[in-house]
Structure formats: structure tokens, C-alpha cells
Amino acid sequence: MDFRLTDEQAALRESVRDFAREVVAPVIAEHYEQHTFPYEVIRQMGKMGLFGLPFGEEHGGMGGDYFALCLALEELARVDSSVAITLEAAVSLGAMPIYRFGTDEQRATWLPKLLSGEALAGFGLTEPGTGSDAAGTQTRAVLDGDHWVINGSKAFITNSGTDITALVTVTAVTGTNPDGSKELSTIIVPTGTPGFTVAPGYSKVGWTASDTHELTFDDCRVPVANLLGERGRGFAQFLQILDEGRIAIAALAVGLAQGCVDESIRYAKERHAFGRPIGANQAIQFKIADMELKAHTARLAYYDAAARMLAGEPFKRQAAIAKLHASTIAVDNAREATQIHGGYGFMNEYPVARFWRDSKILEIGEGTSEVQRMIIARDLGL
Amino acid sequence: MNIVVLVKQVPDSGADRNLRNDDNTVDRGSANNVINEMDEYAIEEALKIKEAHGGEVTILTMGPDRATESIRKALSMGPDKAVHVVDDALHGSCAVATSKVLAAALGQLNADLVICGAESTDGRVQVMPHMIAERLGVAALTGARKLTVDGGTLTVERQTEEGYEVITAATPAVVSVWDTINEPRYPSFKGIMAAKKKPVQTLSLADLGVAPTEVGFDGATSAVVEHSKRPPRSGGAKITDEGEGGVKLVEFLATEKFV
Numbered sequence A: 001m002d003f004r005l006t007d008e009q010a011a012l013r014e015s016v017r018d019f020a021r022e023v024v025a026p027v028i029a030e031h032y033e034q035h036t037f038p039y040e041v042i043r044q045m046g047k048m049g050l051f052g053l054p055f056g057e058e059h060g061g062m063g064g065d066y067f068a069l070c071l072a073l074e075e076l077a078r079v080d081s082s083v084a085i086t087l088e089a090a091v092s093l094g095a096m097p098i099y100r101f102g103t104d105e106q107r108a109t110w111l112p113k114l115l116s117g118e119a120l121a122g123f124g125l126t127e128p129g130t131g132s133d134a135a136g137t138q139t140r141a142v143l144d145g146d147h148w149v150i151n152g153s154k155a156f157i158t159n160s161g162t163d164i165t166a167l168v169t170v171t172a173v174t175g176t177n178p179d180g181s182k183e184l185s186t187i188i189v190p191t192g193t194p195g196f197t198v199a200p201g202y203s204k205v206g207w208t209a210s211d212t213h214e215l216t217f218d219d220c221r222v223p224v225a226n227l228l229g230e231r232g233r234g235f236a237q238f239l240q241i242l243d244e245g246r247i248a249i250a251a252l253a254v255g256l257a258q259g260c261v262d263e264s265i266r267y268a269k270e271r272h273a274f275g276r277p278i279g280a281n282q283a284i285q286f287k288i289a290d291m292e293l294k295a296h297t298a299r300l301a302y303y304d305a306a307a308r309m310l311a312g313e314p315f316k317r318q319a320a321i322a323k324l325h326a327s328t329i330a331v332d333n334a335r336e337a338t339q340i341h342g343g344y345g346f347m348n349e350y351p352v353a354r355f356w357r358d359s360k361i362l363e364i365g366e367g368t369s370e371v372q373r374m375i376i377a378r379d380l381g382l
Numbered sequence B: 001m002n003i004v005v006l007v008k009q010v011p012d013s014g015a016d017r018n019l020r021n022d023d024n025t026v027d028r029g030s031a032n033n034v035i036n037e038m039d040e041y042a043i044e045e046a047l048k049i050k051e052a053h054g055g056e057v058t059i060l061t062m063g064p065d066r067a068t069e070s071i072r073k074a075l076s077m078g079p080d081k082a083v084h085v086v087d088d089a090l091h092g093s094c095a096v097a098t099s100k101v102l103a104a105a106l107g108q109l110n111a112d113l114v115i116c117g118a119e120s121t122d123g124r125v126q127v128m129p130h131m132i133a134e135r136l137g138v139a140a141l142t143g144a145r146k147l148t149v150d151g152g153t154l155t156v157e158r159q160t161e162e163g164y165e166v167i168t169a170a171t172p173a174v175v176s177v178w179d180t181i182n183e184p185r186y187p188s189f190k191g192i193m194a195a196k197k198k199p200v201q202t203l204s205l206a207d208l209g210v211a212p213t214e215v216g217f218d219g220a221t222s223a224v225v226e227h228s229k230r231p232p233r234s235g236g237a238k239i240t241d242e243g244e245g246g247v248k249l250v251e252f253l254a255t256e257k258f259v
């Protein structure tokens, strides 16, 4: 029973922490304000191997594991969530399905550039008309000779429209199961395939330096060889991917929650009111103590889920708990950190304002808080 | 090319640093110890040369046991191996003695090129590269902002206050670098894992054939007799502009001898 990090895990965390402070922090506010994608930061994240963290060296990965990825996400999100979500989506939604379910040829084609961060991949599940309820998927793929012909649209797809996006993996209805339900499969659609259109970016409340688009597929033809995994197994496959992804989102949320603590401590010592630092007031001290408590317990929750997953044990419930708890306390901490910063907390140039704007999506993306509760309740036999 | 990079562990310059009250040496026990910043640039430069021309990169450190942390971190950036000179008798060594020990270790390593930082953030004497080159009888190319290797010829752009000088020398040589020379890489996870398995050889003074009396307090050519904390910053002068703010500013600068 020990949640202390190994020397190597601690060294990785330190390396990413230094990177986040020295490379991300100085430039991110400008990208956030301008809604621009931080290509140079992403390039450097690629150079230090972050996109290859949980993958084997035979595909150009770093030979680490999913927990290593989580540590990196936490340290990045402690400074900025846009770059963290770019990494999270690229790895756990973009590259992981290909690594896990791809053919040798698909892996050889895509993994080297995805794992080095030279290219990004998106995963398109959500549609304008359906998110939580994947069975509501409307996008269809029909076999025509040796091609799939895809029609439909996807909403809110991360990393789908950058200059370095190589592909989007989409879920589509490919038929009907014997029980009458929809047969869902996943298909790789390379960027630039005729009939695949990427709409201009959304105007988002937060994560403004990350890349999110609506996608449309209009008689979009891709070779049959682009089917990812087994036909009809698309649903089961993405559920597995989403379970893991929840641990990663929990780590990202813990990072944001810890960043709120960092900034609040600094500000509470520096800002004076009534002739003394605001941090001299117990009301402020207790706020920060509670924020630290929340970040710490949420961290333990994701460490536990990751430990179970890496041990090959069931981890669905723990991953849902970690995601639900971490996203809830991230919103709490962002609200309190903003409060501690007073009027400055409402100014975009302060990191806590970014944290505040970035926190809400954590309760929505990769399974809403309601969906997490449904998963936990179902796992409890309800 | 066989490259040796000199790496010193120093107290983090971003945090509170102190000298010990008992013997006036740097308090390394209580501080958060890190790789001397400039040495990370030296490591990066060595790795770039290795990537372009092949060869081997060795880290050389003189320092107490706990310097192993910094050696591992240095290795996680990519060098092949390390040599750690550690000996209780070294405590209190002066710059002259340090250069003697490092030169003795370099004598065993057969380096074509020695790269080090232009200065450390604790000692800041900026003499190590010169002293070591002198002891080894090789050229010292100091304060480099650019280094090019062409076979056995080194060309350095040496940063000066006015601009830069171009200097060339044949290997073997010692080059010291400033932080303008490159952007050091961040250790990757693969690098961190690999560092665990890289050989670190420890050498004592006896291994180097240096007598304990030549180093430490015994061998010091100079001694720190006394030290005191820098006085806390005073409040400063506030000039309110009532039409002659500019004049007052200039007067202030003149009396403080800033201009």
C-alpha cells in the first residue's frame, strides 16, 4: 500500500513541471486570448516524448505507461489546460485506439508520426444530435465495393482541424445487429479525404488554445482497410478507450485544481488589505486548506484507478469516481481561487481566470457528471 | 568524438541560499540542489555534437554523495555515462584545488573535447575552464555562444561585452559556454528510464593520485574568513512628479553613481 512515486516517475513529473513553467506559462495567455493553437509548444512537447508516453518503443513510444501520461497531464494542467487537453485527446482518443485495435499496417502508417507529436489525431463520437447516448449515432458508413462511404456529422471534435491533424477516427452505423440494435464500427478518415469537411473552430468559453471543430462527411469514401478493429465492435472498443480516458481527464482536473492552490497561495501572501496580507485572515487560509484537501484526495482517487488499471484489475467504477470527483473539485477550486483574487480573478490575464473558464468543461467532456453517476450506480448493481 | 561535460551540483539559485556558519562553505545540506544551470547548456551542446558527428558523452562531477541526483538528471538528458569524484577530504576545496582534481580525472578520460559552463551560480569564479586547460596543456575557448566542430578543428564565437570574437583551435581543448548557445532539452521518459541503467563510476582522491593535503581546507590557497547576509533591501526613493520629476530622477541617478 504505497502511493509514493518511484524516482523515475518523480523525475518525469519534474521534467514536465519545468517545461510547463518555462515553456508553456510565458506564451499561453497570448494564445488563449487570440484563440490560436500553440504549435511551437506542441512541437516541443513532441520532442520531449510526451505524445509517446504510454506506448511501446517498437512504435516509437517512450515505453512508459498510462500513469506516466497522467502525471504529465497533471503537471501541464497545473499551468494550462489547453495544451493538456491537446495531449490527452491526441494520446488517449487519437493514437490509443490505433495502438490498441489497429492492424500492423495501420499502426505502421500512423503511429510513428502520432507518437512523436508531428501529427495529431481526433476521435469523433459526439454528434450534433447526440453525445451521452452513443446509441443515438446517426453517422452512417455503407460498403461500396472496396470502400466505405460515410455520411453524417460530428460535433466538438478535439484536434480535428489543426495544420498537423493527420486523421480523425469516427464512429458510424455500419448495419443492424441481430437484436435489431445499431451495428457501430470505427473508421479512420485521413485529413483531406474528399467529402470530409472541417468547419471553422467554435467560439468556446474555455480551452481556447485547443482545437475543436464540427465535422461533416458527405459521400466521403475511404478504403475498407480503414476500418479500425472489428466491424460491429466499435461501441465496445470506444467504451474501453473512454474508461481509460476518464483517468486521464481526472489527472488533468487535479492539475487544474492544484494550479488554483499554487496561484492562491502566491496571491494570498502578496495582496494586502486592511494593512496585512489577505492570507493572514483565517477565512482565506481555510479556503486554501480546503482547496488543497480537494486536490489531494482527487489525486489519490486517480492514482487508485490507474493502479488498478495497470494491474489488470477492473477499474471502471474507480475511473468514473476519479473523473467525477476531480472535475467537481476542479470547478470548486477554480471558483474559490477566483474569489481569492478578487477583481483581478475576473481578468483574463490572470491564470486563475483561465482556470475558472477551463474548469466547467471537465464536468461535461468524456462523459458528463450524470453519466459518471450512471456508471457508478450500474456498477453497484443498481 | 570523445566529449566530457563538467557538471556541478549547486543550490537552486531561485531559492534561499546560505553559507554555513561553522566553516563558511556553501550550505548544500539544506538547499534544494540542482544542476548548475549553465552546465545544462554544456550537456546540450555535447549531445548535439554527438548527434551530428558520433562519439560518446561522459559527465564528470566533483561533489558530495548527493550529487548523484544531479548526475542521474544529467544522464537522463542523453549522455552515455558519468564519473563522480567523491571524497570526504574534498570539502572546503578552493578553485585551484578543484581544477587539480577535475584535471586529474580528465587525465584518465582521454577527452577530445571538454565542455563546461562559463560560470557556476554558487562559486561564480569563472576560472575552472582556464585552470583546467592550463593543467592539461590544451587550448581554452571560453564564453562560447556558438561552437562548430569540423574534424579536429573547433571554432567558437566568444561572447564579449562589445560583440563576439571568432576563435579556432585544434582538439583536444576545453570550451566553456554561455546560455545563449542553445536551448537545453527536457529529459524524456525514455531518457529518464535509460539513465537508471547508465554506468556511473566513482573515483576517490586515491584513485586519482591526488593527496588529501592538496585539497579541502588543508590545501586551500585562500580562505573565506567571515561572511554576513546581504542587508535587506531598503525602501527606495519615491519621486513624485510635480513638474520637475525628470530633474529629480537624474539627480538621484547621479548621487547614486548610476550615471
Ligand SMILES: Cc1cc2nc3c(=O)[nH]c(=O)nc-3n(C[C@H](O)[C@H](O)[C@H](O)COP(=O)(O)OP(=O)(O)OC[C@H]3O[C@@H](n4cnc5c(N)ncnc54)[C@H](O)[C@@H]3O)c2cc1C
Pocket: A089, A093, A122, A123, A124, A125, A126, A129, A130, A131, A132, A133, A155, A156, A157, A158, A159, A204, A207, A212, A361, A364, A365, A366, A367, A368, A369, A370, A371
Ligand atoms: C471542448 C469540447 C471538446 C470535446 N471533444 C470531443 C472529442 O474529441 N470527441 C468527441 O467525441 N466528443 C467531444 N466532445 C463532446 C463531449 O464529449 C460531449 O459534449 C459530452 O459527452 C456530452 O454530450 P452532449 O453535449 O451531447 O450532451 P447530452 O448528451 O445532450 O446531455 C445534455 C445533458 O443531459 C444530461 N443527460 C443525458 N442523458 C442523461 C440521463 N440518462 N440521465 C441524466 N442526465 C442525462 C447530460 O448529463 C447533460 O447534462 C467535446 C466537447 C467539448 C465542449
Ligand SMILES: Cc1cc2nc3c(=O)[nH]c(=O)nc-3n(C[C@H](O)[C@H](O)[C@H](O)COP(=O)(O)OP(=O)(O)OC[C@H]3O[C@@H](n4cnc5c(N)ncnc54)[C@H](O)[C@@H]3O)c2cc1C
Pocket: B006, B007, B008, B009, B019, B024, B025, B026, B036, B038, B039, B042, B060, B061, B062, B063, B093, B094, B095, B096, B098, B099, B102, B115, B116, B117, B118, B119, B120, B122, B123, B124, B125, B126, B127, B128, B129, B220, B221, B222, B223, B224
Ligand atoms: C562560500 C565559498 C567559499 C569559497 N572559498 C574559496 C576559497 O577559500 N578559496 C578559493 O580559491 N575558492 C573558494 N571558493 C570557490 C570554490 O572553490 C569554487 O566555487 C569551486 O572551486 C568551483 O568553482 P566555480 O564553481 O566557481 O567554477 P566556475 O569557474 O564558475 O564554473 C565553471 C564551470 O566549471 C565546472 N565546474 C565547476 N566546479 C565543478 C565541479 N565541482 N565538478 C564538475 N564541474 C565543475 C562547471 O561546468 C561550471 O559551469 C569558495 C566558494 C564559495 C561559494
